[in-house]
Amino acid sequence: MENRACLVLANGQVFEGKGFGASGCIVGEAVFTTGMNGYIETLTDPSYFGQIVTQTFPLVGNYGKISPDFESARIHVRGYIVRSWCDEPSNFRCEGQIDEWLKSQNVIGLCGIDTRALTKVLREAGVMNGMIISGDSDEAKRNFAALDDADGKAKLLETIKSYRIEHAVESVSCDAVGIEKDSATVFEESAKYRAVPVRADGTKVNDAEDAMRDGRGKKVVLWDFGAKANIRRELLKRGLSVVTMPCSSTAAQILAENPDGVMLSNGPGDPSENVGIIEEIRKLLGSGVPIFGICLGHQLLALAKGAKTSKLKYGHRGANQPVKYLATGRVYISSQNHGYAVENDSLPSGAVMSFVNTNDGTCEGIVYTDTPAFSVQFHPEASSGPLDTGFLFDEFVRLINDRSHFASFTAATERIDAISYFAGTIKRTKEEQNTIAG
Template identity: 50%
Template sequence: MGKTGYLVLENGKVFQGRRFGAQGEVLAEVVFTTGMTGYLETLTDQSYYGQAVVQTFPLIGNYGVIPADFESDGIGPRGYIVKHWCQAPSNFRSEGSLDTFFSEKGVVALSGIDTRALTKLIREKGVMNGMITDNPQAVDMEALKAYKVEGAVRATSTKEAYTVQPEGDAKKRIALIDYGMKRNILRELVRRGAEVTVLPCTATAQEIAALDVDGIMLTNGPGDPAENVEIIENLKEICGLHIPMFGICLGHQLLALAHGGQRTKLKYGHRGENQPVKNLETGRVYVTSQNHGYAIVGDSLDEKVGRELYRNVNDGTCEGVRYLQHPAFSVQFHPEACGGPLDTEELFDEFFAMLAT
């Protein structure tokens, strides 16, 4: 096992563990996720940009590192905290261990932490900043408290546009605006026969109009949605194109803000594979995969502009919106989830049905 390391929280609480992966210090917003599987999808999800992830499931790493399951080419979290990490993974698809993978990618990690106590603390006090360090006495507590996740979308979005072709002839053409995309969103579109042009987060209405697409996809991504003032202004103009549109997670939040909605920061967010969501049109409840720290205030949208479509059964927060003045809908959860339930995968079919009209 590695040497002793510490997690210091901004409220002064210190957790002792053992280091693995890369060495060094890391300052991040500490969040927890309740997924029992899918740690590779979590690690490569850019929505965790600027954060240190606590896994509530006690054993992590048992099926190794499988690049085919990655959701992006990079690592999302700045730090990683687990109870036990498996040093001898067993899986026929595995291409290595987490320790080696983290060392190569520069991920600072801690094991042996009482993740149950840490999670309960975050649930009671709310998300807070923390530092992984060898010397807790030397931590600058003022700098720790002042840390904010900033510039996240621009840091994780593609810098250049590119196009992905389906097998066979393309049935539809879709513009995908990348705010920190999970790769499986792209896969789901291509699998249904779409030619997808992936655009940077700064894409404008003029650029999209020039592509002559059938639909627009707004992806997930990290950070505070309200920080993205220019992107929101661009979305207002993009909505004016009246091209069918589907937003997921951050895309859902940005679309709501572009329509005059408001966002709020959740006490500890929704991160895991077991969030129950109710469709307010049908009454059906779905189990969903989620990863977000902000939510749209359900009644902040003008009722003539959009209506709440999905609602979280646990806390009543808005989980989706159907827009009334142009063909668009959005969801807070992840219907494309690889390391989670597939209950809502049909939403991609609903989107494609919109493209046919």
């Protein structure tokens, strides 16, 4: 049942609508995502911790709640905004409405507003804090009343502006070392929906033995900063055994597992705040163990090597971000969810940009020439989203099995005329990154 509800932005704008899901009041960082499907994965993606997420696609919930598609055990968004939600979902895997699901997780939803207008505000002004007020609780009544009083609204805006996302990674990381299910089971489950590994040429590997041949007998530690479940699945589908370790793990504890490779996962928040993790990554780099970083893992690896990160005006969130692989000139469509980026002109010696966002020129990937490590800002494990860059997991397996592959991999990247390219379309100042459409 829908209640009276609204979104109050830190700039004072109010969007009146109806509430669904849980009732109450919540403050968070208001962002938008352009994905046309995958709302289940969005809601359960730990990278959205602390954020009020707006879906630009107008109808959400048409296939209901499907727990096998969760990216984590619970919803992580702080609030959820849609143009309209479907109260009669239709799918043979459906387990219920998203309204019921949000209620069960105590997550407040807002519908019936012009999400296009809200998205334009966030694009022009940048992401900002907001408050969703929903229902008829005493707190909601007080906040609704405050909107009709100048002094009351001013105090409410002070509360909204003061919100900060804190302890993000610690809040979403696992709290114990976990051994994942076996590779064969994961491959069999994924193959039912054709979610099998994809080669660099775009063809799918439908045979489990073929897909897992190179990864069998190798162990990867997944350092969990808020890892999406599909990262684990992509590793397992290639025959690797995966040991998940929490963000509090030290380099010594990780190396004690005697891993053949380390995966640095995605996660939420400002990467530069994770000082302890960055220091442990530096120690890990000295071991020579192959490393692959995704999203937050990409940023943390760059920081450990001496690069800098900065916040984007409104970030990249959605399944339609174009990235150019500079070694070949080929453009891939990628799934992304991040509000920070590695600054292009801060890359240290031994770090070569491998992918670039063709919309705004921001760094989307780095290959390190002085250590067996590489990373990407986007999600090659995209679920839901394009599978175009899934071959990067195969590159990781090759790197684990043959360190000489690292030399050929970096050589291919270094063939780019990097200096002239960076001086042209890629290199951007912070101000330019904040104004170019992403």
